[in-house]
Amino acid sequence: MQVASVIPIAAPPLPVHLLRALRAVVGRELNRFLRQPTRLGSALVRPLLWFVVFSAGFNNVFGVAIVPPYETYIEYKAYMVPGLLGMVALFNGMQSSLSMVYDREMGVMRLLLTAPLARGWLLAFKLLAGTCLSVLQMVVFLAIAWAFGVEVPLTNLPGLLVAMACGATMLAALGLMLSVYVKQLENFAGTMNFVIFPMFFISPALYPLWKLEESGAWWLLHLAEWNPFTHAVEAMRYALVGQFTALSWSVVVGCGVVFFVAALWGYDPQRGWVKTKGGGG
Template identity: 70%
Template sequence: MTPAPSHQVHLLRAARAIVGREVGKFLRQPARLASALVRPLLWLIVFAAGFHNVFGVAIIPPYETYIEYKVYMVPGLLGMIALFNGMQSSLSLVYDREMGMMRLLLTAPLPRGWLLAFKLLAGSALSLLQMLVFLLIAGLLGVEFKPLQLLATLPVLLLAAALLAALGLMLSVHVRQLENFAGAMNFVIFPMFFISPALYPLWKLEEAGAQTLHLLALVNPFSHAVEAIRFALCGQVNGVSLLVLAGGTALCFVLALRGYDPQRGWMRQRGAN
């Protein structure tokens, strides 16, 4: 008689099914990768040229010399890719809930936390894949990176992707219908992206007297995602930003887990679909 599969085997099968489904669907849609890269590449090619002499970048950590504006932009554009993909993953969750796939997933004989963790892993993997392709294209466009520093950046890229995927997971709890998703995305994405050091150093805001915006940028988790990537690409470690990324990922995941719990979360308050 064949013994029953162990709990670890069940987890591996569930991870392969959930992550494999998302990655496989993405790989079967090359237009999705192209559309995901159009936006950051447009910023890198057009805005870097147009604003080259507008945004002067002082010698600030982690930089030890003056740099080209396109070099400064790359960490912010990597964060942009992860941010938009995190919201796209949120859209996928809302769609699955409306189509009934989420109900089937959450009734699987595995703890709800593991199922959502695999969803988070799938979203993070897709973000990492897109960021790596962008780095390859950026290198072809003349943005130079040291190979060893790129390897050291991979865990930071994955952690930043996990934070933004967890944010999307939490957001999917609140967005009940696909029709409301575009407004929710704009409300989250654009403030997080523009009130951050993605396109300009934060001292520019302070120098301009925009103290409120400067304070918001300092507490913006996306700012820490960008800064962690920026330091990693220079072979340095920003400990504060890494702690914010890890803590923010854990917090967003716990809130999402509570939201998807029909006994305690928002799904009970609003009625599960």
């Protein structure tokens, strides 16, 4: 009896393998988002409420002095736009973290992390998916702000988009890191409140930092200066007027790398929650 020989199938080249994984991970997140059109609306309700209501109510309260990056007085709604873009990215970063915790409880993370690819690539693709969703929502909000009279010079738009993408990546990496340590969905709401609201309110998102200095709140001023979200907002604020701030860009890139490395460490089966949870189930 003649036994047919089995011809082994060659593994695809690494770039092809990476492209397939990228399409699977990022495509899954984008498809989930596009199948839920109300998710975009709910993500924009909060910043639009701040933009429409607070810009009208506080326009004469928060006078914006001529300080960098501005060379003239501006309307309060124009000042708010970078901060509200940061709000969109911050909340979406936390939403991505919630998605990771949910996938872990449902067992999806176990399947993902046992794929025949380096763990770093898989987490990088999850990070890219979160960044894409944030930038998509930020672009929609920017278009609405434009319709309400906030001018964005077309020559400054490429730099602003890069700043938006970098800020969104940093905040998505923060969410990825937090997903390591949030063990259950029930604990997530408390974690969001503990992270989101201090980061947002102790920043120049809604009022310039010199207001804190003027009021004598030095400890709040120093906290705001050490807040990574502050520098994400400032990078977008400078980019919106065609300027560059090396300090803010350095903090955004540096913190993004630190958060992602911390997430990698947490998802390491030898050290992180995967070892503790017995395989990520």
